[in-house]
Amino acid sequence: MNRCTAPRRGFTIIELLAVVVILAVLATLAISKFGDSKRRAYIAAMKSDLHNLALIAETRFSSENSYANITPPQGSAGVILTFNGTQNGWTATATHNALPNFSCAISSGGGANAEPLCQ
Template sequence: MRVSGKKGFTLIELLIVVVIIGILAAIAIPKFASTKEKAYLASEKSDLRNMATSQEAYFSGNQTYTTDQSAMNFTTSQGVTITGMVADAKGWKGTSQHSATTKKCYAGFGSQAAATTLDGIITCDP
């Protein structure tokens, strides 16, 4: 390295810094995307739990379950929709999906619970 009166960074030093920042970004960005996906699934699960509570509250007054979300006094989180809602006097089931992901979560109880799920247990796509 030559000694001169000028102060600053050499091109090699700047290049090394850019490479290090690139490596850190390559590590951080996939982890961030994974964290967002987990947050969307948590929102879906939360809405299904809230729907289960609302279904049981509705059942206690009407002796049947319902597919009408307004009758259950139930509102989904932003971006989450409940589909495939089926209900009768012996059970209910529903599917939730966030608009930002393709993964769905499922829950059911009683006669309507899917064969692959246990009563009240929420399962999600892998």
């Protein structure tokens, strides 16, 4: 057999580089999707904790006719809840340790079924 006509074995450098580039692009897409799903999960936890806090506030108001002196429950993992209640109204905010400069808020205007506003 002649060296020039021998069957080729293995991959060329160009083929290997093409595979590496394709894998890098797929990994980048997967990582960005994963990061976005974590962010959505943190926001969902904040909204859920605010709904629970709104339910507590409205329940307390129905029994005591006041929103004052309500202590917010502990939030989900990483969620920090704050509550400001007066005789006739309240506001509550939620923040998450993993989302700096981002918060969700809800107030007494819509009751326990209101949708928290996040920004």
